[in-house]
Amino acid sequence: MKMTDPETTMPAATASQEVMRAEGLSVALPIDGRMVPVVTDVSFGVSRGEAVALVGESGCGKSMTASAIIGLPPRGAQVTGRLIVNGREVLGLSPRQRRKLCGNEIGFIFQEPMTALHPTLRIGRQMTDTICHNLGLSRRAATERAVEILDTVGIPRPRAILQGYVHQLSGGMRQRVMIALALSCEPSLVIADEPTTALDVTIQAQVLDLMERMRKEFDLGMLFITHDLEVVRDFCDRAVVMYSGDVVERGSAAGVTRAPAHPYTRGLIEAVPGETTDRLVPIPGSVPQIGAWPEGCRFAPRCARADAKCRTHPPLDAENPTAVRCWHPLEEIA
Amino acid sequence: MLRYLGKRFLLILPTIFVPLIMVFLLLRLSPGDPAGMMLGDQATADQIAALREQLGLDRPLHVQFLIWLKGIVTLDLGQSIFFREPVMEIIPRYAGVTILLTLVALTLAVLIGVAMGVISALNRNNPIDRGVVTTAVLGISVPEFWFALLLIFLFSVTLRWFPVSGYTPPSAGLIAWGTTIFLPALALGVRQSALMTRMMRSSMLDVLDEPYITTARAQGLPERTVLGRYAMRTASIPVVTVAGLSAGYMLGGVVAIEIIFSLPGLGRLLVEAVARRDYPVVEGGVLTIALVLAVLNLLIDVLYAILDPRIRYK
Numbered sequence: 001m002k003m004t005d006p007e008t009t010m011p012a013a014t015a016s017q018e019v020m021r022a023e024g025l026s027v028a029l030p031i032d033g034r035m036v037p038v039v040t041d042v043s044f045g046v047s048r049g050e051a052v053a054l055v056g057e058s059g060c061g062k063s064m065t066a067s068a069i070i071g072l073p074p075r076g077a078q079v080t081g082r083l084i085v086n087g088r089e090v091l092g093l094s095p096r097q098r099r100k101l102c103g104n105e106i107g108f109i110f111q112e113p114m115t116a117l118h119p120t121l122r123i124g125r126q127m128t129d130t131i132c133h134n135l136g137l138s139r140r141a142a143t144e145r146a147v148e149i150l151d152t153v154g155i156p157r158p159r160a161i162l163q164g165y166v167h168q169l170s171g172g173m174r175q176r177v178m179i180a181l182a183l184s185c186e187p188s189l190v191i192a193d194e195p196t197t198a199l200d201v202t203i204q205a206q207v208l209d210l211m212e213r214m215r216k217e218f219d220l221g222m223l224f225i226t227h228d229l230e231v232v233r234d235f236c237d238r239a240v241v242m243y244s245g246d247v248v249e250r251g252s253a254a255g256v257t258r259a260p261a262h263p264y265t266r267g268l269i270e271a272v273p274g275e276t277t278d279r280l281v282p283i284p285g286s287v288p289q290i291g292a293w294p295e296g297c298r299f300a301p302r303c304a305r306a307d308a309k310c311r312t313h314p315p316l317d318a319e320n321p322t323a324v325r326c327w328h329p330l331e332e333i334a
Numbered sequence: 335m336l337r338y339l340g341k342r343f344l345l346i347l348p349t350i351f352v353p354l355i356m357v358f359l360l361l362r363l364s365p366g367d368p369a370g371m372m373l374g375d376q377a378t379a380d381q382i383a384a385l386r387e388q389l390g391l392d393r394p395l396h397v398q399f400l401i402w403l404k405g406i407v408t409l410d411l412g413q414s415i416f417f418r419e420p421v422m423e424i425i426p427r428y429a430g431v432t433i434l435l436t437l438v439a440l441t442l443a444v445l446i447g448v449a450m451g452v453i454s455a456l457n458r459n460n461p462i463d464r465g466v467v468t469t470a471v472l473g474i475s476v477p478e479f480w481f482a483l484l485l486i487f488l489f490s491v492t493l494r495w496f497p498v499s500g501y502t503p504p505s506a507g508l509i510a511w512g513t514t515i516f517l518p519a520l521a522l523g524v525r526q527s528a529l530m531t532r533m534m535r536s537s538m539l540d541v542l543d544e545p546y547i548t549t550a551r552a553q554g555l556p557e558r559t560v561l562g563r564y565a566m567r568t569a570s571i572p573v574v575t576v577a578g579l580s581a582g583y584m585l586g587g588v589v590a591i592e593i594i595f596s597l598p599g600l601g602r603l604l605v606e607a608v609a610r611r612d613y614p615v616v617e618g619g620v621l622t623i624a625l626v627l628a629v630l631n632l633l634i635d636v637l638y639a640i641l642d643p644r645i646r647y648k
């Protein structure tokens with residue numbers, strides 16, 4: 001548990017230790033012949049050794065943001081804005097140059113390791129293919145590297161696992177293999193898209209602990225996508241809250257989860273049973289579909305504090321690491 | 335793996351015996367006396383009775399069946415009425431052509447189908463894809479004999495690249511053999527290659543949307559490896575599994591092709607044997623085709639198990 005003061009854990013926005021920074025990152029998808037915005041004006045950074053949570057309900061654009069960062073958005077998607085990886089602007093790169101960042105600079109851990117690992121290739125083949133290609137090692141050296149990294153993520157008898165297939169492993173082991181694969185070429189940023197959602201509760205804690213240990217051991221920047229606020233509070237340094245493709249709030253993980261500034265974030269907190277209340281207050285209404293976002297503040301139709309001003313889209317302070325996209329933020333921060 | 339293959343092996347027994355039993359019953363239960371039909375109008379009653387006895391047709395049906403079954407198990411298929419020599423000596427002379435023709439046709443069908451399917455999928459919805467899909471629809475709807483005549487007209491008569499008909503065995507030179515087998519095999523394989531094109535296209539499109547393909551890309555693997563190894567591995571499985579079925583269809587189409595190209599194969603032998611009422615040869619031919627099909631299917635099952643470990647470890 002990290003219960004440090006939100007003000008002191010805030011890393012200074014120095015570009016040198018930042019492994020990734022998105023500025024005004026937007027994604028639009030072609031739906032029925034027109035481009036529909038799915039993610040709009042997302043700005044945040046991730047520094048070395050830091051875990052940043054990307055939080056929000058299902059469908060708010062978390063995975064889309066992640067796919068834009070790794071450079072693998074759905075077919076026909078339009079990605080705009082600025083994206084800096086290890087000090088280099090990458091949106092203008094050719095697909096081939098862009099692919100070189102994958103594995104080497106950015107590792108990706110998927111939600112469902114059963115489907116994210118190849119069903120008919122041996123685990124060893126998948127790992128050594130990646131290691132050989134990215135690090136230029138021989139097959140034999142790559143195998144040694146794979147054994148080493150499987151051992152690091154706590155997999156017993158790694159050599160036997162390399163000979164096996166994904167369907168022969170338990171859920172927890174599969175996710176450990178996925179983590180090993182993502183870390184195998186020493187990336188500086190790891191994006192984990194709901195890495196524990198598909199796992200049993202008991203295994204979830206082990207995998208979360210493992211990821212925290214890896215982050216510290218390799219001084220990784222980690223973008224941790226989740227809808228679980230407890231995970232945000234316990235395992236992350238900072239949090240970025242998304243709603244309908246917008247970043248609605250940004251701040252320290254402790255600050256955002258204990259004293260949220262955006263009514264939506266508070267709604268999220270009150271919708272889960274916590275220590276302070278065991279009364280569940282669901283947010284009224286439902287998440288608007290993409291293409292049917294309201295004008296102005298997208299949360300306004302579901303917000304008790306909304307008034308005429310909310311018909312204009314509220315801005316988000318791009319400079320300040322702690323910011324809220326709301327005309328009427330909650331008192332605690334105001 | 336061994337248990338899987340054992341099970342597969344047991345499953346091929348019905349694919350051999352069901353057609354054989356059907357032929358057995360068809361020959362014995364068809365109206366009219368086979369012996370009389372074989373010998374023709376001028377035969378005397380004595381001759382007919384003698385042949386009936388020789389063929390065992392005077393015994394009760396279940397006894398006939400047991401004798402017939404014993405003949406098959408001991409590989410004694412009787413004597414050809416037309417050739418006046420054992421069926422077991424006639425069949426091998428004709429089977430080689432048919433087996434080679436089917437294998438080459440199957441190989442062509444798989445190669446063309448996989449290549450066109452992949453090209454189509456990678457160009458999804460652009461003119462290349464539409465062209466391939468349209469061609470495949472045409473290919474499926476064209477009958478083999480029609481396509482065979484078209485090929486003969488185009489490549490043998492007009493361009494003179496290949497002989498019009500006839501057969502050179504591979505022992506007389508691979509190139510000479512190739513020129514006589516290529517057009518027949520292409521004609522025989524075209525419909526299956528069109529089916530495989532469509533199957534490969536849709537299976538490739540499905541696989542390209544699979545999360546493990548995104549993972550392979552997210553690992554930084556070049557597109558060549560992602561498509562050539564990670565996608566092809568799984569996308570080719572459905573094509574392999576239908577190859578057995580395709581071989582079955584081809585062995586059905588082999589009759590027309592062998593006649594059009596004058597190839598001395600089993601299909602032509604069978605048609606001639608039926609016309610001559612040479613029933614032992616008909617039975618022997620059907621048995622051979624069933625065996626070839628069974629062995630091919632077993633090989634394909636082995637290939638399937640190699641391609642998909644999930645099957646092996648069940």
Ligand SMILES: Nc1ncnc2c1ncn2[C@@H]1O[C@H](COP(=O)(O)OP(=O)(O)O)[C@@H](O)[C@H]1O
Nearest residue numbers: 029038057058059060061062063064065074290
């Ligand atoms: N390939 C796609 N085509 C069309 N719409 C998509 C596609 N992928 C995601 N979406 C839509 O984009 C929105 C954001 O999706 P996503 O980023 O997966 O949400 P999250 O990860 O936060 O649950 C959702 O409304 C989803 O339906």
Ligand SMILES: [Mg+2]
Nearest residue numbers: 059062063193
């Ligand atoms: Mg998601």
